[in-house]
Amino acid sequence: MAEHSLLSIKDLRVDLMSIRGIVYALDGVNLELGEGLIHGLVGESGCGKSMTARSILRLHDGKRSRMSGEILFEGKNLLSLSEREMQDVRGKQISMIFQDPMNSLNPLYTIGEQISETVRRHEKCGKTAAKARTLQLLGKVGINPPDRRYRQYPFELSGGLQQRVMIAMASACRPKLLIADEPTTALDVTIQAHVLELIHSLSGEMGMSVLLITHNFGIVAEVCDRVSVMYAGRIVETADTRDIFRHPAHPYTKALIESIPKAGTGEEYLPTIPGTPPELFERDPGCPYRDRCPRAGEACKVRPMDERIVTAKELATEQLQGIEAGHTVACWQAAQAR
Amino acid sequence: MFRYVLKRIVQMILIVLAASVLIFVMVRVTPSDPIASMTKGKRISQETREALVRQYHLDKSQPEQYLIWIKNAIRGDLGDSFEKKQPVTTLIADRLPTTLQIVLMSSILALLLSIPIGVLCAVHMNSAVDRILSSVTLILVASPVFLTGIVLSLIFAMKLRWFPSFGTGKTFVENLRYLFLPSLALAFSMVALIARITRSNMIEQLHSGYAQAAVAKGMPRRTVIWKHCFKNALIPVITVASIQIGTMVVGAVLVENVFALGGIGDVLISSIKSSDYPVVQGITLLLVVLFALINLIVDIVYAWIDPRIRLE
Amino acid sequence: MNKDKYSLFGHRPMIKTRRRKEGRLFTVPMVISLVILLTVIFACIFAPLISPYSPTEQNLPDSLALPSMRHLLGADKVGRDLLTRLFYGGRTTLLSAIGVVAFSVVVGVPLGLAAGYYGGIADVVIGRVCDLVLSFPSLLLAFVFVAGFGRSMANAVIALGIVYLPMLIRLVRSLTLIEKNKTYVEAAGSIGYSDARILFFHILPNCVSSIISQITLDLAYAILDLASLSFLGLGVQPPTADWGAMLDEGRNFLLQNPLLALAPGIAIILTVVALNLFSDGLHQYFEPLQRELPSFDKVEKRAGKKKEAVYG
Helix, strand or coil, X not given: CCCCEEEEEEEEEEEEEECCEEEEEEEEEEEEEECCCEEEEECCCCCCHHHHHHHHCCCXXXXXXXXXXXXXXXXXXXXXXXXXXXXHHECCCEEEECCCHHHHCCCCCCHHHHHHHHHHHHHXXXXXXXXXXXXXXXXXXXXXXXXXXXXXXXXXXXXXXXXXXXXXXXXXXCCCEEEEECCCCCCCXXXXXXXXXXXXXXXXXXXXXXXXXXXXXXXXXXXXXXXXEEECCEEEEEEEHHHHHHCCCCHHHHHHHHCCCCCCCCCCCCCXXXXXCCCCCCCCCCCCCCCCCCCCCHHHHHCCCCCEECCHHHHCCCCCCCCCCCCEECCHHHHHHC | CHHHHHHHHHXXXXXXXXXXXXXXXXXXXXXXCHHHHHHCCCCCCHHHHHHHHHHCCCCCCHHHHHHHHHHHHHCCCCXXXXXXXXXXXXXXXXXXXXXXXXXXXHHHHHHHHHHHHHHHHHHCCCCHHHHHHXXXXXXXXXXXXXXXXXXXXXXXXXXXXXXXXCCCCCCHXXXXXXXXXXXXXXXXXHHHHHHHHHHHHXXXXXXXXXXXXXXXXXXXXXXHHHHHHHHHHHHHHHHHHHHHHHXXXXXXXXXXXXXXXXXXXXXXXXXXXXXXXHHHHHHHHHHHHHHHHHHHHHHHHHHHHCHHHHCC | CHHHHHHCCCCCCXXXXXXXXXXXXXXXXXXXXXXXXXXXXXXXXXXXXXXXCCCCCCCHHHCCCCCCCCCCCCECCCCCEHHHHHHHHHHHHHHHHHHHHHHHHHHHHHHHHHHHHHCHHHHHHHHHHHHHHHCCCCCHHHHHHHHHHCCCHHHHHHHHHHHHHHHHHHHHHHHHHHHHCCXXXXXXXXXXXXXXXXHHHHHHHHHXXXXXXXXXXXXXXXXXXXXXXXXCXXXXXXXXXXXXXXXXXXXXXXXXXXXXXXXXXXXXXXXXXXXXXXXXXXXXXXXXXXXXXXXXXXXXXXXXXXXXXXXX
16 A cells, blocks of 8 residues: 555454354454545444444453454554553544444533543643633534533434534544544434535544444445445455445455445346355354355365455456556455456 | 422422322221220210310211311321320421431431442442442341341440440430441441442443443543443432432331330331321321422432433 | 255355353352242241141240250240241241232233333323322331231231332333334234233233343342331231241340341341342343353353364
8 A cells, every 4th residue: 555554453353252152253354544544444234344443442341352463553553552541542543433423422411511521631721721622623513603502412412413523522632543433324314414524524624534434335435535345354355445336356345336226227126145144153264255155166165365465466467457556355256366 | 490390399299198198098998996096995984085076076077087187287287196195296396306317327328338339349340349249238138127227236236335225315416326326227228229220220321322432532431430420320329219218217117116216117106006097197198298308309409410301 | 944945045044053142040149049049938838847846836944945956946935946937937928928029910010011002091090100109108108008907917918019019010111111112012913913912922021031030029128028017016916927027026035045036037138138139140141231251261161172072
C-alpha cells in the first residue's frame, strides 16, 4: 500500500467463552488502515465485523475472552498497553460509535454532560472550557440550537439526533481514527444518508480515518475509499472500492455483490447464497467458505489459507487484469485463476 | 414535576382510604362480642352494657361505624381501646418514637452495608469476594429476625455485656445504645435482599450499551461504575429498599418482642390476641399511612434521579 | 428426512452434533442445597419411623434434659424430645409453606396471565387490587387477617398466600407481556387456538423458568414469615408446634440449654439457605449472562483429553 498505515492488525485472534463452548470468533484477521481514509468492513451478521472493531478498543469482557496477535496503532501495539494507557487511547486517539444510539447514551445525564465529560477527561480542561467546546461540537454536527439541546436528555431526542450526539462525542478530541459500528442500521432510511454524510465530511475536515462497519454494500459504494470483506472470522478480500465492484476476486464477494438488488434490470429473482456460515466452535483448517462455494476444490479443504497479495506484477498476466495494486484476496481458486 | 407529585399524593390518599376499608372489614369480619373483651368476661349490668354499646357506636350499622371511625381518624382521633379504656392515640404516641427509631437506625445500617456489598459483588462477579460476601449475606437473610436478635443478645448483651439486653433509654441518644442490637438484627435481615438486587442490577448495567460506550470514550473504570452504572442500578434498588423499609416496620414488631422494648409492635400483637379492635385498626392504619408516606418520598426521589419521570 | 433437506441445497449440514452446554445446572451449591432439602424432607416425612418418641407426650422427669444418648438434642421443659419435635415441627413448617406458595400460584398465575394477555379493564382491576395489598407493609396484612379471622395455622397460610400474591401476579404479568408479542403466540392465535390454550400451553411454558425460581424463593420467605407469625403466637397454636413456635418456647431457656432455641433456628436457616441456593442456581442457569463459565484452559484440557481418548 502506498499510504502510510495508521492502524495495522496482524493475525488477530479472539476466542470467546460462551455457554455452548469456546467460539473462535476471529481467526487470524489482517487489516491495514490508511491515514485519512474511510475503510469499509463488510460482511453478514456474526462474521466478526463488530468483534474486530471492539477488539481494537479492547472492549471485550476480560474473563470471557482472550486475544492474540498484534494491533499496531501508530507503531505501538494496543494489545500490550496497560488498561490505564488504553483509557487514554480510547476516546482521544481512537473513538467509536455504535449501532444503537439510544442504548449508547446514559438515560440519566444530559447529552451536554455526556459530551463535555469526554472533553474534560481527555483535554484536562475546566467545566466552562469543556462546555464551550461541547456547544461548538453540537453546532458542528448539526444539533441546533446547541445551548437548548445541551440541557436535554437522550430520550428527548430522535434516533438521528442521538446518533449525531454520539458522533459529536466521538469526534470531541479530534481522534485519528473513528470506528463506526453500523452507525445507520437502527435509523430511518431517510436519516441514514444525513448521518453518513456527516461522518464523511467530518473525516475530510479533521483528517480522521474511519473504519465503517456495515452489512450494506450500497453504503460502501457511497462513502468508502477502501473496503474489506469478512467471512466467518477472517478477512477474505480487501481492495479499493472501485476495484471491488469491478473485479471482485473472492467467490463470496462476487456472490454478495450479485445479491445487491438493482433497479430496472427486470430480473425476477435476486440471486442468493445457499447455506449458512459455519459455526465457529472449532478452528477450521480449511477455507471457511468452501461449503457454500461453487468453485471449492480439494485445495480448499485441506490446506489452511493465508492472505495472498496479488501484486501488480502478477496482475499483468491473464484474467485478473485491471485489478490494481493493494488488492488482496484469500482464496486458492482466485489465486489459481490468475 | 409538580403535577407528578400531586398525582402521587392523590393516588396515595385513595389507596390509604381503600386500605382503611379493608382493615375495617377484615377486623370486624367475624362476629364477636366486643363487650366481652372490654370486660374480660366479668358480669356487668344491663345499663353498663348499653352505655358501652352506645359509647363505642356498636348499635349502629357496620358502614356507619366505619364512617364514624374514618372521620374521627382524619381528625386525629382513633377511638378508645376496649381493654385499656385509653385513647388509642395516647397508646401509640408513647410508643411510636421507639419503633420509628429502630426503623430509622436499621434502614441506615442496612443501606450502608448492603449497597457497597452489592456493587463489590457485581464488579467482581463470580470471584472469591463475590462468593464469600454472597454466602454471608445469604445466611443472614435465612435467619429469622428474632433468631438473629436472640443470638446477638446472647453474645453481645448477656455474655460480653457490651449492650443492654432489653429495655429502652429515655432519650434519643441513650437509645442509640439501647436500640443498636435490635436495629442490627433487623438490618441484617434486609442486607442480603438489597445487596442481591444491587448486585444483579449492577451486573446488568455494567453490560449495557452506555457502559460500553463510556468505556469506549476512555472513562476510567471507577467513573463507569459509580457515575454511569450505579445511578441507573439505583432505581430498582430504591424500589426494593422502600418495600424493605416497610417490612422493617413489621420486623420491628419482632425485635421489640425479643428485646422487650415496648414499641407499638408489642401493643399491636397483644391487642390482636385480646381482640381489642380499635387498637388493631388504629395501629394498622397508622402503619399503612407511614408506609404510603415512605413510598411517596421514594417516588419523589425517583423523579429526582430519572429525568424520564421528571419531564414527562 | 434430514438428509433430503440438506441435499436440496447441496451442502453438508453445519450443525452436526448437539453440543454440550457449558456451565452446569448441578453446580456445587446446587448439589449442597439438594442434599439439605432432601434430608429435611425425608426426616419430616418419616418422622414417626425415625423417632421413638411422641412429639406431644409429656415426660416431666426428663424436663430440660441436656443432650445425651437418650435425647440427642436434649428435651424441652416438659420433657419432650427436642429432635423428635424438630421433625414434627418441620412437617408443619414445610407443609404450611408449601400451602402458602400453592395458594399464591393457583390464584396468582391465572390472574397474572389474564392481566398481561388481555390488558384493559382486567389489567387495571387486577393491578389496583395488587396495589391495595401492597399498601400494607409485608406481614401487616397477615396480622390484620389473623386478627379478624382468628388465630390458626390455616388462617396464617391463607393470609401469607394473599400477601405473596401481588409479587407473583406482577412477575407473571410482565413475563406474559413480553411473550405475548412474540411470533409464536401470533401464530398460535392465527390457527385458531383458544385463549386458554394459548395462555396455558404456549405462553406459560415459556415463563416457567422464571416462575419456578421465584416460587422457590417464595417458599423460603414463607418459611421465615410463618416462623415469625408462630413466634408472635399468631400462627400455629399449641400443642402443635412449628419451628417458629419452638424458638419462641426455647428462648426462655437460653442459659439452661441454648439448643432449645438454636436447633429450630438452625433448621430454619439451613432450609432457607438451601432454597435460596436452589433458586439462585436455577436463575443463573437460565440467565446466561450471570452463569459462571469455565476457563479456557479447563475447556481445552477437557477437549484434549477427549481427543486423546479417541486416538489412544
